[in-house]
Every structure is written in structure tokens, then in C-alpha cells.
């Protein structure tokens with residue numbers, strides 16, 4: 001969930017008194033790190049996922065399922081292997097907000113070979129099996145976005161009761177006991193307390209109940225005058241949800257800024273596609289996603305900041321929670337789509353400008369720093385701003401947005417990264433792997449074909465709300481950028497060029513430098529990436545999409561070394577064409593199906609664009625199969641042929657014999673739903689509506705890697721840190 005500092009947390013009063021101190025030094029630290037790292041070049045593509053899991057305990061006799069408050073014990077065991085062999089483990093495990101949650105990532109990031117797509121699902125399966133080995137027979141590790149009865153009576157094992165009146169309680173929730181907050185690190189309870197204290201009252205999360213024929217109003221606990229609202233009152237309701245995130249390393253800061261921008265408009269789209277959480281506190285709701293829940297669950301804004309009373313003690317009105325969709329683009333191409341006024345402190349912004357930060361990045365950082373620290377450790381108060389970055393990370397890691405722009409950590413081999421954060425956790429490893437591989441491929445296509453998805457921030461915000469509506473994936477429309485003809489032409493041209501070059505090279509020396517960018521001249525070595533060129537054989541096709549920035553379109557030899565403020569020279573031709581278009585025609589309302597599968601004369605479709613990119617790559621059969629089954633799954637879900645997890649869960653509830661048309665997900669329904677999910681994730685239960693027929697990965701065992709690839713992967717130092 002963010003930075004885990006060691007030490008003793010300060011009280012809220014002490015923390016509050018140091019807010020400006022953290023701000024001042026955090027900004028200095030950013031300025032210093034920027035100058036140390038802004039010219040860093042030639043990092044290769046690396047990427048990795050994060051999956052969060054809930055530990056469920058089944059009581060088969062009573063037919064009840066509860067969350068098992070076991071994360072701390074499990075982590076102690078899971079981390080043993082890492083402690084013994086930090087570089088050799090295949091997975092890494094970290095705490096999350098819930099005492100029933102854990103977060104797993106691959107032991108090392110994946111890299112720039114197409115063959116790496118074969119490893120994701122197997123690694124996810126390995127993680128699941130690794131945890132399962134530590135569990136009792138009646139326990140199960142599940143990648144569900146929300147536990148449907150989280151906050152309903154007796155939802156934890158062991159049982160714990162909320163203590164709303166206890167001044168020592170961190171959450172003081174009516175529903176979510178402090179025991180359900182991860183006990184092994186003070187960060188989680190401290191954040192809970194400080195967010196509540198800063199706000200001046202408990203957080204308030206409001207969801208419309210799904211009104212069925214016999215829904216009883218007011219819903220239990222509904223706020224006065226809002227009888228159809230399911231009210232949730234604790235950070236745990238949001239931060240206790242699971243998600244699927246992925247992080248990419250860019251070749252340099254310019255590419256990172258560009259990827260951040262291009263992926264931002266895709267966040268609501270991917271949220272709608274991955275919708276998986278329609279049930280809260282035992283009620284079916286009108287929402288399919290966790291996003292607004294988690295956003296409200298850490299909304300520390302005061303009444304003044306929320307605009308409920310006139311400004312007096314506070315500096316600004318603030319439009320959004322610190323957990324929300326991004327507020328501004330970072331690349332020069334994105335600048336004109338920053339159509340929502342950014343709130344920030346002028347003096348902080350000026351200090352960044354005087355510190356040599358360009359306008360777009362300065363306003364981004366100044367905007368992050370409108371937030372006060374809500375968690376500070378005594379050992380971390382005094383820092384060396386030339387070396388440390390903790391104060392910067394303190395604020396950065398408590399701005400939980402759809403995208404995160406991650407600077408390289410101090411003294412590490414890691415480059416500029418971008419994190420994609422909107423997706424909901426899916427039931428099966430297959431689905432999670434499909435989503436991850438799809439997004440990684442999309443980044444390669446964006447860079448190679450110089451695609452432009454930029455959409456005004458106000459419209460992206462609107463899409464975020466649309467995405468969470470019931471069955472948005474099949475029913476709603478989203479603002480999406482119409483592609484100019486040149487996008488398709490450019491894609492076709494790039495593909496033809498790559499193929500021609502592949503043929504020519506194959507004829508001359510039997511080798512090919514497949515850089516994965518689909519452009520003929522973009523191999524990594526021109527970017528200072530000194531990796532050996534790979535023979536055109538199984539799975540070694542490289543996809544360091546950064547090679548493309550020295551594209552044929554702008555004629556520069558190394559477009560990617562441009563400075564942070566002008567790195568946009570590539571893709572310029574598309575922008576010209578687009579700005580010539582009527583702006584209001586540029587953005588159209590498209591369905592998820594049209595966005596993914598295409599709409600004639602409007603947009604070629606994300607899946608066809610990826611397929612076209614893949615055609616320009618030499619991909620071995622195994623890898624091709626792996627990717628194809630993921631793409632087929634995604635195109636079918638987008639087309640509505642397969643339903644989202646959220647829709648499937650609703651159907652499970654509505655068709656359950658115990659369901660009383662009253663929106664209530666009883667203990668029995670919850671139990672049966674989770675049992676069925678367990679069957680799906682173990683591959684024992686076939687759910688054609690969710691996964692179709694025959695979507696079963698070949699990677700049957702946890703260690704399975706197609707033999708032909710093993711050698712190649714070993715040779716290429718798969719996943720090795722530089």
C-alpha cells in the first residue's frame with residue numbers, strides 16, 4: 001500500500017505540526033532527485049504485476065465464510081525464503097491494509113522478451129500455491145476484489161467486534177473492527193486514525209443499494225434522508241479491497257511521462273472491463289467497482305476543503321480525495337488536455353520552477369503536495385535532502401491515483417517507472433495474467449505506433465464514474481479519442497516496414513534485431529541499450545518499445561534522449577492531423593466493445609492494434625498461443641460475450657435459492673459464492689459465462705516453461721536486475 005517506514009509513529013498532533021516540514025523537505029528532495037536522475041537513459045523494458053489476496057476461512061458445517069485474520073503469521077513464513085535468498089525467490093510478499101490480506105509480486109520483474117508473457121500466469125499460480133501450502137484445509141487464498149460481507153456481522157475469524165465508542169480504536173467504525181487492520185506494521189492503524197482526525201470525523205462511503213422488488217428501505221445504517229444508501233464508515237472498506245497493479249520501466253523520463261499520459265485515459269476503460277466488486281457489507285449495490293469506495297475511504301479533506309463550509313483555517317478547496325483519478329498530464333502533448341484547474345500552493349510551485357523543474361512536472365508535484373502527511377515516524381523527521389527521499393515518498397505514496405509516476409529509488413539500478421493502478425483483481429490467474437499481458441502489450445503498441453489516446457482530464461473523470469456503473473462494460477459509453485486516419489496508416493506502414501526489414505535481414509544474415517517496436521530502425525542499441533541483438537528464434541523477440549522514439553517520422557537519430565520538456569517530437573505528425581480535426585469531433589462516446597474491438601472510421605480497436613503489432617514480430621508458437629488466448633478472452637469480455645466478474649457475481653446472488661429479492665447477500669449466499677469462486681480458481685468449476693470454454697492455460701504446473709524457451713530465457717538473463 002505504500003512506503004513502509006521503520007520506527008515509531010508520531011501522534012496526530014505531532015504529525016500535523018510537522019506537515020509543512022515534510023512538505024518543504026519533500027519538495028527539496030524531489031528537486032534534488034530530479035537533477036540526479038533526469039538524464040538517466042537507456043533503461044530497458046521491465047515490468048511486474050502486484051496481486052492482492054484475501055484469506056478466507058470456510059466453516060463448512062455452518063456454511064459460513066469469513067475473512068481469516070492470518071496475514072501476519074503467513075507473511076512471517078512467506079518472507080523467510082526471501083530473507084534467506086533475496087535475489088533467488090520467485091515471489092515477494094508484502095503486507096496490505098487488511099489483517100486478512102497479502103500482496104504478492106514476482107520475485108523479479110519480467111523483461112523485454114515476448115517469451116516473458118509465458119511466465120506471468122505460471123508465476124501467479126506459483127504464488128497461489130505457495131500460500132496455499134501454508135493454509136489449513138478450510139482456508140483459501142482468493143484474489144477477489146472485495147469480500148462480499150466485509151463489515152457485516154461476524155465477518156472475521158477469529159471473531160472481533162467493532163468498538164465505535166472506544167477512544168483508543170483507530171477506526172471507531174460501527175462495522176469494521178480494528179482487529180481486521182494489519183497489526184504487524186504501525187502504518188495502517190496510524191493512517192486510519194490520522195485520516196479520521198484530519199477530516200474531523202469518520203470517513204463516509206455512500207453506495208446506492210441495488211433496489212430489488214423486496215428491498216427494505218431504509219437500508220440498515222442508512223444516513224438520515226438517504227434511505228437507499230449503504231453506508232460504510234471506515235478506511236478498511238476501501239483499503240481492505242484487492243486490486244491488480246502493474247509497473248513498467250521506461251527507457252528514460254520522457255518516455256515515462258508519455259506512457260503515464262497515454263495510459264491515463266485507459267484507466268476508466270480497464271476499470272470497466274475488470275469490474276469485480278458489486279457487493280458491500282452484504283448488500284448488492286448499484287456499483288460494480290471498488291474505486292469510489294476506496295477513494296472515500298481515505299478522504300481526509302476537511303469540510304472546508306470539501307466546500308461544505310467557507311474557507312477559514314485551510315488554504316484550498318480540494319476537488320478530490322487523495323485516492324482518485326489523476327488530475328494532470330505530464331507530457332507536452334498532454335498539456336492542452338489539462339482542462340481541469342489544478343489546485344496547488346503557488347509558493348511550492350515557484351520553488352519547483354526555481355529548482356529547475358518544468359511547468360508540467362512542477363504543477364504535478366505541487367498538486368501532490370497539497371496533501372498533508374498522514375503518517376510520520378519519529379526516526380524519519382530529520383533527513384538529508386541531498387540523499388534521502390522519504391519525505392517525498394511520504395506524500396507521493398499517500399496520493400493513490402489511477403497512475404503513478406515513480407522516480408528511480410535512491411542508489412538503485414531501477415529507472416523511471418510508471419504504475420497502472422485502476423484494475424480490479426480477477427478470480428483466476430488466467431484472467432489476471434490476461435489483463436497484465438494485455439496492458440504491457442498496449443504500452444508497446446502505444447510507443448511503436450505512436451498512438452494518441454489523450455482525452456481531456458474532465459472527460460477521463462467522467463469516464464471514471466461511468467466505469468463503475470452496474471454492467472458498464474456492456475451498457476455504458478465512454479469518451480474516447482477518435483483516431484485520425486493517420487493512426488491506422490501509421491500502424492500499417494510501421495508493420496510493413498518491420499516486415500520488410502525482417503525479410504531483408506533474414507535474407508542477408510539470417511538474423512534480426514527485433515526490438516518489438518514494429519519500426520524498422522528502432523533497435524535498442526541505438527538508444528544506448530547495449531544488449532546483444534537476438535537471433536530470430538523462439539521467444540527472443542524483444543519488445544523494448546523505446547527504440548521507436550527515434551522513429552522514421554521525425555528523422556532524429558535518438559528522439560528518446562530529448563529533455564523532459566520537449567520529448568514529444570515523436571508522434572508530432574499525429575498531433576498535427578488531430579488538431580486539424582474539429583475538437584468536438586475528436587472525442588466520441590464509444591462502448592467498451594468498440595474501444596477494444598474497433599468501430600469503422602472511428603477507432604481500429606485496441607485488440608486489433610495489438611494483433612497488428614504482433615504480426616510485425618517474430619513470435620514463437622508457445623508465446624503466440626499464450627498471447628492469443630489472452631487476447632481472445634479480452635475481446636470476448638469487451639464484446640459482452642463473456643461477462644465481467646461483477647456481473648457474474650450479481651447473477652450468482654440473484655439466482656441463489658436463498659435470495660429473497662431484498663438485495664441482501666446472506667451468510668449462506670456469501671458462502672456458496674465464495675465456494676464457487678474457489679472452484680473456479682482451482683480449475684474445478686467451469687463457468688462458461690465468465691471464462692468461456694477451453695480457456696485453460698497450457699501452463700499446468702507452477703514451474704512450466706516451454707522447454708524451447710528455457711534456454712533462451714536463461715541466456716537472456718530473464719528478470720535479472722541490472
Ligand code: ADP
Nearest residue numbers: 046047048049050105108109247248249414415
Ligand atoms: P508498489 O507497492 O510501490 O507499487 P511493489 O514493489 O509492490 O511497488 O511492486 C512493484 C512492481 O514493479 C513489482 O511487480 C515488481 O516486480 C516490479 N518491478 C520491480 N523492479 C522494476 C523495474 N526496474 N521496472 C519495472 N518494474 C519493476
Ligand code: MG
Nearest residue numbers: 001052096103
Ligand atoms: Mg498493494
Ligand code: MG
Nearest residue numbers: 001050094103
Ligand atoms: Mg506493492
Ligand code: MG
Nearest residue numbers: 050245246419
Ligand atoms: Mg503498487
